[in-house]
Amino acid sequence: MSANQEAQTDEMLALESIYDEEEFHRTESRQRGKIHLCLELPPNFRLLVKGEACVECGISFLPPLVLSFELPTDYPSSSAPVFTLSSKWLSSVQITALCKRLDELWEENRGNVVLFTWIQFLKEETLEFLNIQSPLEIQTVAGQPHYESGQNQAVDTAVEKSEVQELDQRAVQEVDPHTDILTQLLDFNEAQKQKVFDSKVFCCGICFSENLGSRSLLFKECQHVSCKACVKEYFKIQIRDGKVQCLTCTEPECMSLASPAQVKLLVGEDEFARYDRLLLQSSLNRMEDVVYCPRMSCCMAVVIEPDANMGICPSCRFVFCTLCKRTYHGLSLCKEVQMEKDLQEKQLIQSYKDDEALSEDWVMLNSKPCPSCRSNIQKDLGCNKMTCVSCQQYFCWKCLVVLHKKDPYRHFRGDTNPCNSL
Numbered sequence: 001m002s003a004n005q006e007a008q009t010d011e012m013l014a015l016e017s018i019y020d021e022e023e024f025h026r027t028e029s030r031q032r033g034k035i036h037l038c039l040e041l042p043p044n045f046r047l048l049v050k051g052e053a054c055v056e057c058g059i060s061f062l063p064p065l066v067l068s069f070e071l072p073t074d075y076p077s078s079s080a081p082v083f084t085l086s087s088k089w090l091s092s093v094q095i096t097a098l099c100k101r102l103d104e105l106w107e108e109n110r111g112n113v114v115l116f117t118w119i120q121f122l123k124e125e126t127l128e129f130l131n132i133q134s135p136l137e138i139q140t141v142a143g144q145p146h147y148e149s150g151q152n153q154a155v156d157t158a159v160e161k162s163e164v165q166e167l168d169q170r171a172v173q174e175v176d177p178h179t180d181i182l183t184q185l186l187d188f189n190e191a192q193k194q195k196v197f198d199s200k201v202f203c204c205g206i207c208f209s210e211n212l213g214s215r216s217l218l219f220k221e222c223q224h225v226s227c228k229a230c231v232k233e234y235f236k237i238q239i240r241d242g243k244v245q246c247l248t249c250t251e252p253e254c255m256s257l258a259s260p261a262q263v264k265l266l267v268g269e270d271e272f273a274r275y276d277r278l279l280l281q282s283s284l285n286r287m288e289d290v291v292y293c294p295r296m297s298c299c300m301a302v303v304i305e306p307d308a309n310m311g312i313c314p315s316c317r318f319v320f321c322t323l324c325k326r327t328y329h330g331l332s333l334c335k336e337v338q339m340e341k342d343l344q345e346k347q348l349i350q351s352y353k354d355d356e357a358l359s360e361d362w363v364m365l366n367s368k369p370c371p372s373c374r375s376n377i378q379k380d381l382g383c384n385k386m387t388c389v390s391c392q393q394y395f396c397w398k399c400l401v402v403l404h405k406k407d408p409y410r411h412f413r414g415d416t417n418p419c420n421s422l
Helices: 003-018 092-108 115-129 153-162 181-199 228-240 260-266 269-285 335-366 408-412
Strands: 024-027 032-037 046-050 054-058 065-070 082-087 136-141 171-173 201-203 210-212 216-218 225-227 290-292 301-303 310-312 319-321 385-387 394-396
Touching: 003 024, 003 032, 003 115, 032 115, 046 181, 065 115, 082 092, 092 115, 092 171, 136 181, 216 228, 216 260, 225 228, 228 260, 228 269, 260 269, 385 408, 394 408
Parallel strands: 046 136, 082 171
Antiparallel strands: 024 032, 032 065, 046 054, 065 082, 201 210, 216 225, 290 301, 310 319, 385 394
């Protein structure tokens, strides 16, 4: 085996030992491979996509740079690896600048294996080299990335640093014409976040067992985590009892709701069908412009016009009055509604009369009239000497005699006076 072949074999084996199968793929028949390089984004990194609308959102992961390479027979003694570099979110100018930098790194390390050096540069220095800072700005046309010279600082810096004169044929900008770039970036971000979550260990607050994230459920609003087994049983009980609005986080006093997708992931088909039906019905019940077809064999939800009392079932075509739920009878007010209004008015009037009568009875039982101004006075505690809150007159509670202003207690002196007791 030649020195070049030995160096190539050792380098490929080293890469296989460092990176997993998702990151590094090697073609056995020839000395070629492909490596996916996910960049480490700083905390609170933002993405700004400008197109028909401007959307800014937080993001933790971006689609990887893909380095495809083939090793010539005289690598590393004479020739550099043959490569292409592709990205979904970098411009062709930026990728060209990276390609030029990889050429420079080869020149600096000529005669030595260089793949690991390239990989480290792309993973750790790409953002700084292209001066990409938060927010990462991407201009779109019809949902696809669109770059113009001098559009943003990152492109300008790439041109300035690498003195790019023309686009490199090895620089590949991947574009999916069927999906807009924002959707691609957000989908990848969510998938990577889920992958990181699945590999972590969490303690369930219900059974207190430790489980991998792949066996746990994360409530998105509150970020609380419980094991899927416990949450599944909780969801099944709530759905069985018809409490589909109560599929909340299992932490005490936390009202974060589970998404329908999370419910579907845990429960069986029958339980989810019941959940879906009850959730729809609950939502319709809260809508003021929705009633149900009165035919027992139909019961289809019917949308009605504002201030209208006619409904037309879209399923059975039954035309009905939304007030009395019978066949539509024109603009005249239905008898049942009028009778109900009359009954409600009578009940309201009677309740006023009953309340008034009860009030009068209570006053008669619990108060006495002031002998001076006839205001009703209630005695809570104390002696029988009373002071009217209206006219300030003193009087005896027991016999209602007006008491002397200067000596009101003279009336209560003497052991035989029946009014001197409480």
